[in-house]
Amino acid sequence: MALLEVVGLKKTYPTGETALRGIDLTVNGAEVIAVLGLSGSGKSTLLRCINRLVEPSEGLVVLDGVRVSELDRRGLQRARRHMGMIFQEYNLVDRLTVLENVLSGCLGVASTWRAVTRAFRKDDIERAMELCSRVGILDQIRKRADQLSGGQRQRVGIARALMQQPKILLVDEPTSSLDPKIGAEVMELMCAVADEHNVPILVSVHDLDVATGYSKRIVGLREGRIVFDAETREVDRSMLQSIYTDQDAA
């Protein structure tokens, strides 16, 4: 059985704008899958519909046998523990320390009492420190998140997502707010750490080089539809043209 299965996913926003027009997608083992498309093609909406930060209008999302798209609020909270998310704008809590930000990754399993008192379990703290060490921010853990540079902040984002011990990582334009050099470092680090933890990555990108450089498989998205889904080495010119050529010419 597939790890993640998306069937017939559609999304129309209340504004009337249709972002997804029927997406079918399967993720199996630990691999890096790039969702490639122009801005407005529905990449972010697709990722957000999988963990239901955006509520899908229609379709099915199944993660490891759990029908995520049909869960109630409590069930959804439980299912989200298994999906780590990394954001373009990092989405760290500025006034909390780096370590607290990383530890917030285990809020899904922490008791309410521990959340109120910010008293995390010792082994969680230990694991958070190990992750900080792995992503290279161990010397920053006492700093407030807003004191870090962009690259460092995204490293915190990676550590927070992995803190969840997720079954899959949903990654939304992780390097778009970074300069190319730092972006490449972050991308490399993210893929390496995910591989060590045996976690597949579904990552949305708009940059072709980033997509081909790190992924094993590319899913091409255009106007809310998948226009190709192929091994990265098999992706050819005509496929790419189907994403990039402007609408009138197509």
Place this chain on the structure above:
Amino acid sequence: MSGIEAADASGINGAGLIGDANPLRPRNTILKRYCLIAGFASVVLVLTAHVFVFQTDWARTGGLGQMLKTAAWFLPNLGYFPSILLALFETFLIALFGTLIGMVIAIPVAVLAARNVTPAGLASYWAGRVTIVLSRSVHELIFALIFVSALGLGPLPGMLALAVRSVGFLAKTTAEAIENIDIGPVEAIEATGARRIAVLLFAVMPQVFPIFVGNVIFQFDINIRRAAILGMVGGGGIGLIFAEQIMSLAYDRAGTVVLGVVAMVLLGEYISIRIRSWLL
């Protein structure tokens, strides 16, 4: 007006550039404006005469000398000062605890009244908003009178009056701060599968905290002034002493009370500044 006509006649239009269209505002617009100002001024004059001249007991006010003499009665009697210290301290505590109780009540009300985090949709949103409006639209003296009738005289009804009065301002500003937060961290914490309370504590609260603390301190500042008058209706503190001294014509002692209140307000201001720089 005749001057303008003369200018017209003397041929400014003849310069050619202006032609028939006068680039200035038309004359009767300006005239209308003068009439409006004159009308407005006469209304103000009549109203002034009404409230200042006819409604004032001029025989009792006396001349300028008499007025100065009356004002001099209020010169503080410093010997009286030690005997009001306890009441001043009580007033200060009424303001402090009134603010703190109001702060505690305001937090859940703010969560209800913030559109983006309100737990039960429109029902809880309006519950929050109505609470805020009720609190803000009633004067603290009215609240004090209500609590005095319910609980008897003393500082307790005064504190509760200030608390209830403070909820509106604190909850309203906090709800607005919550509505304006960056939604990114909220999404991130929600995406970990955290419960609502954990999302509030980790993603909402850190963003709202500095604004909330600033407003609590501001409210405390205001409440010190409010606490000083609560005693007049039985709400404890310095206000009762002030009313007593005025009624027994002990104006020097009343002046002392005013001086004491000013000192207390300054002290409160100083404490606010210290807390602010320490916390924020």
